[in-house]
Amino acid sequence: MRNLTMLMDFYELTMANGYFVKGYKDTWAVFDMFYRKNPDNGGYVICAGLEQLIEYVQNMHFSEDDIKYLESKKIFDKGFLDYLRDFHFTGTIEAVPEGTVVYPNTPLVTVTAPVIEAQLMETMLLICINFQSLIATKASRICLAAGDNVIMEFGARRAQGPDAAIYGARACYIGGVNATATAIADINYGVPAIGTMAHSWIQFFPSEYESFKAYAEVFPDTCTLLIDTYDILNSGLPNAIRVAHEVLEPMGKRLKGVRIDSGDLAYFSKKIRKKLDEEGLSDCKIVVSNSVDEYLIDSLNRQGAKINSYGVGERMITSKSDPVFGGVYKLAAVEDTTGSVNGDEKLFIPKIKISENVEKITNPGKKKLWRIYSKETGYGLADMLTLSDEVIDGDGVTPFVDESKPWKKMRFKNVIAKPLQVKIFENGKLVYDIPKLEEIRELVKYQLENTVWQEEQRFANPHAHYLDLSEKLYKIKTDLLSLSESSDQ
Amino acid sequence: MRNLTMLMDFYELTMANGYFVKGYKDTWAVFDMFYRKNPDNGGYVICAGLEQLIEYVQNMHFSEDDIKYLESKKIFDKGFLDYLRDFHFTGTIEAVPEGTVVYPNTPLVTVTAPVIEAQLMETMLLICINFQSLIATKASRICLAAGDNVIMEFGARRAQGPDAAIYGARACYIGGVNATATAIADINYGVPAIGTMAHSWIQFFPSEYESFKAYAEVFPDTCTLLIDTYDILNSGLPNAIRVAHEVLEPMGKRLKGVRIDSGDLAYFSKKIRKKLDEEGLSDCKIVVSNSVDEYLIDSLNRQGAKINSYGVGERMITSKSDPVFGGVYKLAAVEDTTGSVNGDEKLFIPKIKISENVEKITNPGKKKLWRIYSKETGYGLADMLTLSDEVIDGDGVTPFVDESKPWKKMRFKNVIAKPLQVKIFENGKLVYDIPKLEEIRELVKYQLENTVWQEEQRFANPHAHYLDLSEKLYKIKTDLLSLSESSDQ
Missing domain, CATH: 3.20.140.10 (nicotinate phosphoribosyltransferase)
Structure with missing residues (x-):
């Protein structure tokens, strides 16, 4: 110690x-x-x-x-x-x-x-x-705004030092958050850690489709795809749907979710939801993670955004607004x-x-x-x-x-x-x-x-x-x- | 490690x-x-x-x-x-x-x-x-505003966790701050640590004068007194001056400074400066430490405040404004x-x-x-x-x-x-x-x-x-x- x-x-x-x-x-x-x-x-x-x-x-x-x-x-x-x-x-x-x-x-x-x-x-x-x-207070406010939707803490990289990332993840969990991205908080305190991919994964492969396919093959049971690296509606979403149908469904697996980290979250979430539902993927969750806090969640709720889960970063781990x-x-x-x-x-x-x-x-x-x-x-x-x-x-x-x-x-x-x-x-x-x-x-x-x-x-x-x-x-x-x-x- | x-x-x-x-x-x-x-x-x-x-x-x-x-x-x-x-x-x-x-x-x-x-x-x-x-950036802005005046980092208690206090003190020093209150930053990184007394010291004694006298006796060479526990102009300042004349000067020592941590910093600093000068204590520095950042220092400068040294806390160690x-x-x-x-x-x-x-x-x-x-x-x-x-x-x-x-x-x-x-x-x-x-x-x-x-x-x-x-x-x-x-x- x-x-x-x-x-x-x-x-x-x-x-x-x-x-x-x-x-x-x-x-x-x-x-x-x-x-x-x-x-x-x-x-x-x-x-x-x-x-x-x-x-x-x-x-x-x-x-x-x-x-x-x-x-x-x-x-x-x-x-x-x-x-x-x-x-x-x-x-x-x-x-x-x-x-x-x-x-x-x-x-x-x-x-x-x-x-x-x-x-x-x-x-x-x-x-x-x-x-x-x-941080526990901020997290509790964000969870109140989110109601039954899932809140995941994604803040480590913007935390004010290593302790702030670790104790911050602990405090967020106390405040009601469902999970953290920070692995060591799971090891030290049992805060469930989760995570899938960054933009770098998608960029690394010759094409977005190949990157999604590779991920689905390695993680068929926990496949959530990040769809905003190039173009959400014309590239990310169609490629994710193709992987759902062509890679996951033949294995008897389902696409668990799609995530967007940029763009207008209300607008895109509605477009995405509609398309996923049309494709028989109504069980696929929509995750968003750009500048989220209790005020933005309130606003997204009022706009009828179709969001299941929020990745909340800097605005929670630093209590940015105060x-x-x-x-x-x-x-x-x-x-x-x-x-x-x-x-x-x-x-x-x-x-x-x-x-x-x-x-x-x-x-x-x-x-x-x-x-x-x-x-x-x-x-x-x-x-x-x-x-x-x-x-x-x-x-x-x-x-x-x-x-x-x-x-x-x-x-x-x-x-x-x-x-x-x-x-x-x-x-x-x-x-x-x-x-x-x-x-x-x-x-x-x-x-x-x-x-x-x-x-x-x-x-x-x-x-x-x-x-x-x-x-x-x-x-x-x-x-x-x-x-x-x-x-x- | x-x-x-x-x-x-x-x-x-x-x-x-x-x-x-x-x-x-x-x-x-x-x-x-x-x-x-x-x-x-x-x-x-x-x-x-x-x-x-x-x-x-x-x-x-x-x-x-x-x-x-x-x-x-x-x-x-x-x-x-x-x-x-x-x-x-x-x-x-x-x-x-x-x-x-x-x-x-x-x-x-x-x-x-x-x-x-x-x-x-x-x-x-x-x-x-x-x-x-x-934090180094914030500190550098605060030091720019302060010009030749001394900036001391007082933020540990409001830092976002232990690492933020320690690495924050290090970063503030990089940015130009003169000293820290955080002892471990001196031990680990050689950031000069300084400090004198909290309000608790003054409250602990039967009277403010006795608390000042005791401090001057224990620390005759580094005596800066906190003068806002009860009443700056009617109690704190007169008691500090009395200690300067009755306790320190007979030992051949000088009162190094007085500090205020509340009240209108521009108004009080001018009143204090005038009184100290009248008492032959023009070498006694005035230190302030309440909600200071680059914007407040700019404003105090414009008001002609008579301040030699700033203790800067939460607004620097968290970069509160951003x-x-x-x-x-x-x-x-x-x-x-x-x-x-x-x-x-x-x-x-x-x-x-x-x-x-x-x-x-x-x-x-x-x-x-x-x-x-x-x-x-x-x-x-x-x-x-x-x-x-x-x-x-x-x-x-x-x-x-x-x-x-x-x-x-x-x-x-x-x-x-x-x-x-x-x-x-x-x-x-x-x-x-x-x-x-x-x-x-x-x-x-x-x-x-x-x-x-x-x-x-x-x-x-x-x-x-x-x-x-x-x-x-x-x-x-x-x-x-x-x-x-x-x-x-």
């Missing part, structure tokens, strides 16, 4: 050194990872990437070369470097399971650990969750080392970040994230943040605050409140059964079909999921904000 | 199996990698990623697990799987060196090899060149196994891909790429494609064709013509001295200052670099096109 421990921002190391030198080595802190805005102005996000974060945390260690590198900078304390030599994670991580539908400003991952440990994992934690959540998932990792509380202790429980002082941009103000304290489901419909009505030791009563007892109208007393009735985070690491030990990729994918499907409003799934102006705060948490937040009030604009 | 051999599209494997079964194992082919459009509608691209491609090609091999995986698909020929067991690259690769300024539709990498070998490397070749060229580099890998020629041979020289039959989209038509044949420089100014006037055995005469002798006005006879005068590709692998052996990263970076700087027109470097509507074809190549292309003429729209 690659040692990616040093894939961290240099400031994690300077801060860690500072905490160490100033005597805070054993002071615990709480960090929350959350994001502020759904990609593509959508209504939800599919959380993903936790398995890779777990691998990173389990493997975190500093090699002698890493230490030497830090020494060469001449700014790090010797005691700190010794501390790094024995470094391993000893804290607790709670997280929303992969495949959970999530919303802005809710903690997807919460790390409670000695401050240095919690700080040093920031960069990789964000890389893991940000990228795969971005390629950054802005997850952040913020300090929420610091251990009160002067205060009294309830048994083993540490006491934490809530911390807030205020910022010049109001949307960047954080929710302070050691918190708990709940989802409130209607008992009647099963739908998720809202998410709710409480202090970590609060319990939500589902029958109208627990009051809460909607920050956009804090003057209004609110209570839920006839609901079930479920905590969303589960324990992943406890005192440095992995206590979580990592689910199979198929289970994660099923979880996504189940939620989108049963617990997430259609209104949150539409592309244009979706319903914004509610996030409420418990009265106690709201009081802590407003108290911290008023403490720092002052202004000079 | 990771074995990324199987990071390939599954269709590379089905095609390879097809070539093998049909008896083309020893037939050579020529593939060109090129792209069609500069990112961000810019005037040029910085080619990058070759070093990682070389590593991939050198390491390409199929493990027993890979073979077992393929066997399990039950569509691959046994002889083909045996062939893969002994696979290693035996062909020739020519490529434009990293850091070269390049333009659309010119071959950046040309692979001449047995068709299976050339085909199997397609996906990783594209991943390596596409991503790093994209996150896909559409490089492709196309068959250009196939060995003529029936034809006669000139000594050791193989004969190649030119191949073309036509497509329904005119811009997707390829340039056929085994070619050579030249850059034509003015003897007078040293500027690159045009690029030119010839057949591989043609030689360009720089004094008006060689006629050529501009495809947009093919009726016009054109000749260059008073120019020097230099081939752009160099030999990387020859008969499977690496014959190229891989340059140091610093040399690649210097090459970029040299070209942008000395050989690339300013008119190609502007952001709005830049001059489109000319690409001409030799008369011979143009004739082959038009002959192949007319061969396939037919239409039914």
